[in-house]
Amino acid sequence: MGSCFLLVTSREEPQPRRLKTRVTLALGSRHRRMTGENASRVSAFVLVGFLTVPRLQHLLFLLAYLFVLLENLAVILTVWASPSLRRPMYYFLGTMSSLEIRYVCDIIPKMLDGFLLQRRRISFVGCMTQLYFFSSLVCTECVLLACMAYDRYVAVCHPLRYRVIVTTGLCVQLVAFSFVSGFSVSVIKVCFISSATFCGSNVLNHFFCDISPILKLACTDFSMAELVDFILAFIILVSPLTVTVFSYGHIALAVLRMPSTTGRWRAFSTCASHLTVVTIFYTAMIFMYVRPQAIDSRSSNKLISAVYTVLTPILNPMIYCLRNKEFKDAFRKGLGRLSQEHN
Structure with a gap:
C-alpha cells in the first residue's frame, strides 16, 4: 500500500508545475503581443x-457592382446632358452618384478578386489605402448630406x-468643402491607425479593410488611435447630423x-427622398x-457593412430618381436622343 501511495504521489506531483509553466508561457505570449516584442x-x-454560399455571393456581388455602376453613371x-x-x-445628386461609384470601386473589385481568384491577401499599404479612401468617402457623404439638407431648408423656408442664396458658386464651395473635410479627417485617422504595430494573426474577418477589424489585430496599445478615431468620427458624423436635424426641424x-x-x-x-x-x-x-460592445458581432459587422x-x-439613385418626374422626363429624352443618333 505504501509503494502504491508513493507511486501515485510521484505521478501527480508534476501537474502543478506544468500548469504553472503553461500559465507563464501564456502570460509571456500575451505580454509580447501587447508590447510588440519578439513577434513577426x-x-x-x-x-x-x-x-456561406460563396458561389451565389460571387454572382450577387458582381451583379450589384455592375448595377451600381450603370445606374449611377x-x-x-x-x-450633365439635360439643361x-x-x-x-x-x-x-450628381455628386452623390459619383461618390457611390467611388464606394464600390474602392471595395468590390478587390472583394471579387478574392472570391473568384482566391487572392484574399492584401498588402499592408494596400489595406491602409483602401481604408483611407473608404473612410474619406464616408466622411464626405456625411458632409454632403448636410449640404443637401441645407439646400432643402432654403427651398422650403x-x-x-x-x-439668390443657393447659387452655383455656393454649390461648388459646399461640394469642395465636403471633399476637403472628408479627405482631411481621414488622413489623420489613417495615420494613427497605420502607426500601430500589427503582429501575430493577420486574418481580417471582413470583406474589406475597415477600422474596427484592423484595430482588433493590433498588438500594441492602440488606445490613442481609438481615441483619435472616436473624436474625429464624432466631429465628422455628429456635426453634419446636427445641421441635418436643424434643417429638417425648420422645414417641419x-x-x-x-x-x-x-x-x-x-x-x-x-424632401422625402x-x-x-x-x-x-x-x-x-x-x-x-x-x-x-456587448452586442458586437463580426457577422453582423459584415452584414451592416454590406x-x-x-x-x-x-x-x-432609385429613391432620388424614381419619384422625380422631372428627372424621369429628362432621362427619357436623353434615351430618345441617343436612339435617334444610332439610327
Missing part, C-alpha cells in the same frame, strides 16, 4: 469575406430667395404653417460604429 510584423492581411450623364436639370439639387415647422394641404404635400415631397437616404445612411452608421457599401449605392 504583419506585412499583409488576409480578407476572410463571406464564407446614368444619373451623372442625365444631369433642365442644371440646378443645385441635381448638382448635389425661403423659396423666394432660393436662387414651415410645412405645418402652410395653409393648403397641396402646398404641404408638395413641400414634403421635395433626401430624408429617406439620410435615415438609411445614419442608421447603418450608428449600428456599425456606435452600438454597445448595407452601406453595396445596398445603399443601389437604393439611393
Whole structure:
C-alpha cells in the first residue's frame, strides 16, 4: 500500500508545475503581443469575406457592382446632358452618384478578386489605402448630406430667395468643402491607425479593410488611435447630423404653417427622398460604429457593412430618381436622343 501511495504521489506531483509553466508561457505570449516584442510584423492581411454560399455571393456581388455602376453613371450623364436639370439639387445628386461609384470601386473589385481568384491577401499599404479612401468617402457623404439638407431648408423656408442664396458658386464651395473635410479627417485617422504595430494573426474577418477589424489585430496599445478615431468620427458624423436635424426641424415647422394641404404635400415631397437616404445612411452608421460592445458581432459587422457599401449605392439613385418626374422626363429624352443618333 505504501509503494502504491508513493507511486501515485510521484505521478501527480508534476501537474502543478506544468500548469504553472503553461500559465507563464501564456502570460509571456500575451505580454509580447501587447508590447510588440519578439513577434513577426504583419506585412499583409488576409480578407476572410463571406464564407456561406460563396458561389451565389460571387454572382450577387458582381451583379450589384455592375448595377451600381450603370445606374449611377446614368444619373451623372442625365444631369450633365439635360439643361433642365442644371440646378443645385441635381448638382448635389450628381455628386452623390459619383461618390457611390467611388464606394464600390474602392471595395468590390478587390472583394471579387478574392472570391473568384482566391487572392484574399492584401498588402499592408494596400489595406491602409483602401481604408483611407473608404473612410474619406464616408466622411464626405456625411458632409454632403448636410449640404443637401441645407439646400432643402432654403427651398422650403425661403423659396423666394432660393436662387439668390443657393447659387452655383455656393454649390461648388459646399461640394469642395465636403471633399476637403472628408479627405482631411481621414488622413489623420489613417495615420494613427497605420502607426500601430500589427503582429501575430493577420486574418481580417471582413470583406474589406475597415477600422474596427484592423484595430482588433493590433498588438500594441492602440488606445490613442481609438481615441483619435472616436473624436474625429464624432466631429465628422455628429456635426453634419446636427445641421441635418436643424434643417429638417425648420422645414417641419414651415410645412405645418402652410395653409393648403397641396402646398404641404408638395413641400414634403421635395424632401422625402433626401430624408429617406439620410435615415438609411445614419442608421447603418450608428449600428456599425456606435452600438454597445456587448452586442458586437463580426457577422453582423459584415452584414451592416454590406448595407452601406453595396445596398445603399443601389437604393439611393432609385429613391432620388424614381419619384422625380422631372428627372424621369429628362432621362427619357436623353434615351430618345441617343436612339435617334444610332439610327
